Structure formats: C-alpha cells, structure tokens
Amino acid sequence: MTNKAFNVAVIGCGVVGSGVADILIRESEKLSARYSRKVALKSILDIRDLTGTPYEKYAVCDPKSVLNDEEIDAAVVTVGGLDFAYTITKKAILAGKHVVTSNKDLVAEHGRELESLAYDKGVRFLYEASVGGSVPIIRPLRICMGANNISCIMGVVNGTTNYMLTRMEEDGLSFEEALWEAQTRGYAEADPSSDVDGFDPARKIAILSSIAYGQFVDYKKIPTAGIRKITADDIAIAGALGGRVKLIACTRLENGKVAAYVEPQLVMNTSYLCSVSGAYNGILVKGEYTGNTFFYGIGAGKLPTANAICGDIVELLTGAENDAVKPGFIAKEAEITKDTGSSKYYIRLDNIPDGEFTPGIDNIKMVTCGSTTAFITGTLTPSELEETVEKLSAVFPGASAGLVLKVLDASV
Amino acid sequence: MTNKAFNVAVIGCGVVGSGVADILIRESEKLSARYSRKVALKSILDIRDLTGTPYEKYAVCDPKSVLNDEEIDAAVVTVGGLDFAYTITKKAILAGKHVVTSNKDLVAEHGRELESLAYDKGVRFLYEASVGGSVPIIRPLRICMGANNISCIMGVVNGTTNYMLTRMEEDGLSFEEALWEAQTRGYAEADPSSDVDGFDPARKIAILSSIAYGQFVDYKKIPTAGIRKITADDIAIAGALGGRVKLIACTRLENGKVAAYVEPQLVMNTSYLCSVSGAYNGILVKGEYTGNTFFYGIGAGKLPTANAICGDIVELLTGAENDAVKPGFIAKEAEITKDTGSSKYYIRLDNIPDGEFTPGIDNIKMVTCGSTTAFITGTLTPSELEETVEKLSAVFPGASAGLVLKVLDASV
Numbered sequence: 001m002t003n004k005a006f007n008v009a010v011i012g013c014g015v016v017g018s019g020v021a022d023i024l025i026r027e028s029e030k031l032s033a034r035y036s037r038k039v040a041l042k043s044i045l046d047i048r049d050l051t052g053t054p055y056e057k058y059a060v061c062d063p064k065s066v067l068n069d070e071e072i073d074a075a076v077v078t079v080g081g082l083d084f085a086y087t088i089t090k091k092a093i094l095a096g097k098h099v100v101t102s103n104k105d106l107v108a109e110h111g112r113e114l115e116s117l118a119y120d121k122g123v124r125f126l127y128e129a130s131v132g133g134s135v136p137i138i139r140p141l142r143i144c145m146g147a148n149n150i151s152c153i154m155g156v157v158n159g160t161t162n163y164m165l166t167r168m169e170e171d172g173l174s175f176e177e178a179l180w181e182a183q184t185r186g187y188a189e190a191d192p193s194s195d196v197d198g199f200d201p202a203r204k205i206a207i208l209s210s211i212a213y214g215q216f217v218d219y220k221k222i223p224t225a226g227i228r229k230i231t232a233d234d235i236a237i238a239g240a241l242g243g244r245v246k247l248i249a250c251t252r253l254e255n256g257k258v259a260a261y262v263e264p265q266l267v268m269n270t271s272y273l274c275s276v277s278g279a280y281n282g283i284l285v286k287g288e289y290t291g292n293t294f295f296y297g298i299g300a301g302k303l304p305t306a307n308a309i310c311g312d313i314v315e316l317l318t319g320a321e322n323d324a325v326k327p328g329f330i331a332k333e334a335e336i337t338k339d340t341g342s343s344k345y346y347i348r349l350d351n352i353p354d355g356e357f358t359p360g361i362d363n364i365k366m367v368t369c370g371s372t373t374a375f376i377t378g379t380l381t382p383s384e385l386e387e388t389v390e391k392l393s394a395v396f397p398g399a400s401a402g403l404v405l406k407v408l409d410a411s412v
Numbered sequence: 413m414t415n416k417a418f419n420v421a422v423i424g425c426g427v428v429g430s431g432v433a434d435i436l437i438r439e440s441e442k443l444s445a446r447y448s449r450k451v452a453l454k455s456i457l458d459i460r461d462l463t464g465t466p467y468e469k470y471a472v473c474d475p476k477s478v479l480n481d482e483e484i485d486a487a488v489v490t491v492g493g494l495d496f497a498y499t500i501t502k503k504a505i506l507a508g509k510h511v512v513t514s515n516k517d518l519v520a521e522h523g524r525e526l527e528s529l530a531y532d533k534g535v536r537f538l539y540e541a542s543v544g545g546s547v548p549i550i551r552p553l554r555i556c557m558g559a560n561n562i563s564c565i566m567g568v569v570n571g572t573t574n575y576m577l578t579r580m581e582e583d584g585l586s587f588e589e590a591l592w593e594a595q596t597r598g599y600a601e602a603d604p605s606s607d608v609d610g611f612d613p614a615r616k617i618a619i620l621s622s623i624a625y626g627q628f629v630d631y632k633k634i635p636t637a638g639i640r641k642i643t644a645d646d647i648a649i650a651g652a653l654g655g656r657v658k659l660i661a662c663t664r665l666e667n668g669k670v671a672a673y674v675e676p677q678l679v680m681n682t683s684y685l686c687s688v689s690g691a692y693n694g695i696l697v698k699g700e701y702t703g704n705t706f707f708y709g710i711g712a713g714k715l716p717t718a719n720a721i722c723g724d725i726v727e728l729l730t731g732a733e734n735d736a737v738k739p740g741f742i743a744k745e746a747e748i749t750k751d752t753g754s755s756k757y758y759i760r761l762d763n764i765p766d767g768e769f770t771p772g773i774d775n776i777k778m779v780t781c782g783s784t785t786a787f788i789t790g791t792l793t794p795s796e797l798e799e800t801v802e803k804l805s806a807v808f809p810g811a812s813a814g815l816v817l818k819v820l821d822a823s824v
Contacts, residue, residue, distance in 0.1 A: 023559055023701060024559075027561075030559075030626075031558070031559060034558075036734075134699075134701070134702035134703065134705055135705060136552040136705070139551065139555060139556055143727050143730065144548035144719075144720065144723035144726075145723060146443070146446075146722070146723055146726030146729075147439045147442075147443060147719065147722035147723065147726060148719050148722075149439075214442075214446070272687070272708070275684070275687075287719070288715075289435060289716065290546035290716050291546065292710075293707075293708065293709035293710075294706070294707075294709065295707060295708075296684070296705065296706040296707075296708070297703070297704065297705035298702060298703045298704075303701040303702070304703065307557065307559065307560050307699070307701035307702050310559035310701075311555055311557060311558055313559070314555050314556075314558030315555050315732070318733070318735035319732055319733045319735075320727070320731055320732035321730070322447060322448075322729065322731040323729075323730035323731075326446065
C-alpha cells in the first residue's frame, strides 16, 4: 500500500445507493489489492435513520460531514430528483471531490454546467450509470470509439416501457393493465409520465448524443412520443408480421446537425433491437470505422446500476483525469434537425366505417386483428407518408390515423 | 495547447497498421482539440519501401528511429508473428514508451512478461484490439465491470471460422469448399490451422480470462477443438432444429479454478450467440452484479481493428496510468479445471450399418439429413454422455460417434 486511501461517500441510500454500498463493502479488498491503495466506503448520507441496517456504521446525516471531510475523494450521488441532487453535486465538486452519479435527470439538465465546473476544479463528473443500467455504453463511446466518427445511436433504453410492451405482447394486456402491473411491481412510478411519455429515453439519448458528437444536446428539444397509444392489437399485428413494438430512442448526425427522436416503432426481427425483452436494454452504435456495434444487458435495478457506478470509481482509481469533455467543447450547442429519412410505415386507421373497402393505393398492405385495421406501406419519404394518410382517409370516410409507426429493419 | 504533444509511431504498416495511420492522420485535429495537446502520427516503421504511398513522409526503416526518438510517446505494434513483435515491444517499453497492439499471439504468449515490464517502467501495455476487432470488450471488463465478479465469458471470437460456418449454412458448402473460399477472399491464411483448429480463439479466451479473473491463464492449457469435423449435414440438421453450429470459446470460474475450452457447439436460437453471422463477433459476459451482458460487432478487418487500437491511444490521452494488472497479481497462474456441467448433446453416428434400428434409449431423439444420422440427447452429465455413446454403439454395431457437440441454449 504505497498510495493514500481512496474513500467514497454515498449520498442517498435508496435502491441504487444501497447497492453501491453493498458492492463497495464486499469488493473493497479486491479493489485495494488491485490498485495498491485502500479503497473503501467511508460515509453514507441519508435523511432516513439507518440504525439497525448494515449501513449504520457509515451513516452521517449532515451534508457537511461529507463535504468537509478531506479524506473523502469521491461522492456517489444516488438521490433522485433535481433540487438536492444538483446542490450537493455542485458543492461536492467545489469541495474538490469527484462525483459519480446514476441520476439521469441531473446529467441531462445540469450535466453541461457540472462537467464544466468539474473540469475547472480538476475533478471528474462521471455518469456511466445514467444510461443503460448494467450496459457499458458511455465509456465505450468516450474511449473505445474516441477516435471514431459516430453517425447514429439507436436503442431500447427504457426498461419500464419495454417491460410493459413485453407484457402486452405475452398476455395481450392493454396499456392500462400493463401500466398497473408495472406500478404494482415497482418498475413504474405513481406518476409514470417520465417513462411512458418517453421523457426518460429522451434524456438518455440526449446524453449519448452529447458524448458521441461532442456537442451539447438539450433533451427538451428532442421530439418525443411515448407508448400510450399502443394497443394490444397493434402488438399482435406486429407479431404476425415478424416484428415487435419497441420504444426507440434514436440520434443521427446529419451534416453536422443532430436528428434525434424518441418514438415507438415496429421493429422487425431482422434488427438486433427486436430481441430486447423485458427490463433489458439494447443499444446499436453505428460508426465510420466500426460499422454496427451492439451493446445489451439489464437496463436498471439495484446491483446492475450500482455496478456501473463502481465502474466509474474504478476509472477514477486508474488515474484518468483528462477525459472531461472540455468546457469550450461542450459549450457548442448542437443544432437539432428533423430526421428526414425514408421508411416503411405501420398506419392504424381508427373509426373505419362499416362496409367493404379496398385501399386502391399502390404498394400498401392491409392487415387486421380483432376490430383493428392497419396498413404497412412501402418505403416513403415524410411527405409521401402524409399523402398516403390523406389517401387512406379519402378511401375510408370518417376514419383517422390512430397510430403511425416507422418500421425498423436491418437495413436501417 | 497547454500540454506537450503526444506522438505515435506505427510499427508494421500492413492491413491494420495502415488503418491506424489513416485514422490518426484523419482524426489528429479532433483528438488534439479534445485533449488540449497535439496528437499526431510521427513515424511508420516498415521493412517495405513506402515511397509513393500516403505514408511516405512518416516512413522510417531503422527501429532506432522509433526507439531513440524521445518525442514518441506510444508505439503501435501491428506486425504479426512473435519474434520481431516481441523484441520491438520489449525495447519500446524499455525505452519508456507505451505500447498498444492488436497482436493476440504476442499478448497470449508474452503478455504476462510485457505487462509486468510496462508496470515497472511506468508505461502501459494495452491490447483492446487483440480480442473482438471493433467490439469493446477488454476495457468494459477491466473498468466498467472492474468491481464485478465475472463468472463466465462465452463468445464467437473467430471471424474466419464464423464466416466459413455461415457459408456452409447458406450454400451447403463442405468444410473444404468453405475454407477454399475463405482463403481466396483473404479471410483465412494459407496455413489455416490457427483459425480452423481453434488456437486463435483459445488465445483470445485466455486473454479475456486473465483480465476477468485476475489470474494468468495459459492458452496452451485450454482444451481446444476446431471445426474440421463439421459437415454441411451437421449444419443442416442444426438449422432444422432451430440452431446453428458455432465455434464457441468459453471460460468459467468454478471454485477459484478456471474451466475454459474452445469447441464447436450447436447453439439454439434462444441464445444471443446464435445470431452472430459471418465475420461478426459476439461475446456474452455473466457477472454477479450484472447478470448477462452481450457485446457484438465486426470481429476483424482494417478499420474496425484500427479503431480499437485508437481507443487505447485515447485511454493513454486520458492520463490513465494505474490500471496495469500488477505483476504480483498476474504472477498467480490460474489452475485449469475441466468444465463438468451438464448439457444436452448432438451426437452424429458415422458408419451406421444398413437396416432399421430404434435406439431404445430414454430421452433421445434421432434426426437425419441426407446420409447423416444424429441424435439429440436430454441433459446429461459428462459420464452419462459417455454411457449414452456406448449404448448407441451397442444398438448400431460398427457405428462410431463422428461428432459430439454440446447444445447451447438460453439456459446456459
């Protein structure tokens, strides 16, 4: 043991925070041996009383006990929400401590300022755990593909909605039934909007875009749609066609501008993203020098997320100190543009009048399931899609497009 | 530009080396801006005359031009084979230069000594490109899962044999025809033994085992079988059963001992490894805190491999200096044990006599294709497998087990 000890404080001993504490306690010896310095959990800050828990001996209740403790090298911020998480992160950085977090709201909302502040203070602000749970994605993008030119990232990055869609598929549950089940099992919040309306994946794809393109991407500017309109019939039709409905977060670099979106898509089984089930996440990265690379694993949960946080702590132990995206670099905000690519589409028509109709439109296939009628189109540009929807409305008077999904296959 | 320049020499301007040179030339500005120091290709050492090539201005022909150049920070060793690669790597490390290599023979054979030497000299010996081509796997294991306890790694890590098996599947080619095609296209060497007999994947799984378990694994002690015995009929039967034949490299940690092997298996389509086609690689990692994680991408080739080398250069730019597996740590050589797990098996019987036979053995299914007869067993221990093969030989006098493959499904 030649170097000084490396001490960690965990701020917020909830699901993920207690997982980090568990791993640090169990693996302290292994990490200490590997890095020739004592690596240890020193404090746990929580407003709850931790008496009688395995965390009792680490418990502190005053933020100053962490901030003013010069022996603490890194603070793990595992509190949710923005207010306290932001304040304590800023104070920890200003106190000269590295900060590692899984709080994606914090990273998407304040990451730009916090990364810049950390750079100025000569510490790191790391957040591998904010995207993908156990799936290594931020470090592979930053380091392994650090010389590469990334053109597109496309993924299933929200475990809650993917669990719901999988349950709708398996047991024909409605959206409401699947949501109720996800809430009962603790996968979805009482207010599920962040997941089911796509804001959580929008934050994640904004974080990945910023890293991949070296430009700041504001998640609030990303067109975002969730899964509320998806019905069990849509999912059954998708299955009959050899595909599945998935909530896809996507970002592309097009002529220096960023085309990002979150929306449900009909993913065909020729795409790797089709096989991402339940609470798993899968992320496809396209790069100039690498072609397609795919990363897959458990997208959330106590130990998978805690493991990602501990990976950031390991990075700190390696001494890597120069990989903050520089403030001057991150200061450039990306220009957001629309994704104008062509695609096949799934169009569900609602309120189709009684009677027999034939679409009479070229290159379109009608599919039905229960009382649901939908169409699969050939490859269309965005304006051709609009025309097709208009034509369908003319053929079926009174009907309206209830749902339009891009079809994602291996060619994309 | 506050820091001193970071200069790179490429040693061996073949397929991968020229790819590294191309990327460094093209991305020098991007990397220099990101890391606030000039990052540049300075020299290319090759015995060939590079006059008239894009590399002419970097060309040097004397190793001393690299070794004695104090401005060179890192040497990229992209020469193949062991003799010169080993000598120059050792000299570069002794000259105080970081070494980054894609030469898996070098890493598997001399990595232990070279990593130890680099540690003593305060430089890094990095080799992400030695396994998986474009697939980030070594850094995710070392850093992202640095606190995790890895229990198993299983992958398709040899692009040449996977290309051959895919071609046998697509067009019913024989092993010899597929090999001839792979050689014609430059995927396989004139002496294909390293690939088709499994020595290349054995080296790769030894490297991954050493990193994952923190114990040195000698590739020469890994039981290794290749794909020479696989016939087009085996592959057709696998397909009819919903699977594919893949050359699997596997390592498990069992009670502190390492059970590793390379062998062809019948991989069912419930496993992620089933979908790895052509020259792609796919690697499944099982860890205590993460469950299953899967990594997938192009397994070889000029730019994918060069990108992995450039990722190691990016790691050097981040200042990470303490992540060498310590000599004291790597000095412990792993005890190699047999994999004693139960499995279902595919057994092909050759020289079956004419006549009608029923196996009369419980829990076994006979399948035929062309003149080939094979059996799929229930789950058997290794000794039960031996008994089953004996029973089959008794039922079919004169027949012998021509091929025995483990069946790999999602439960493994």
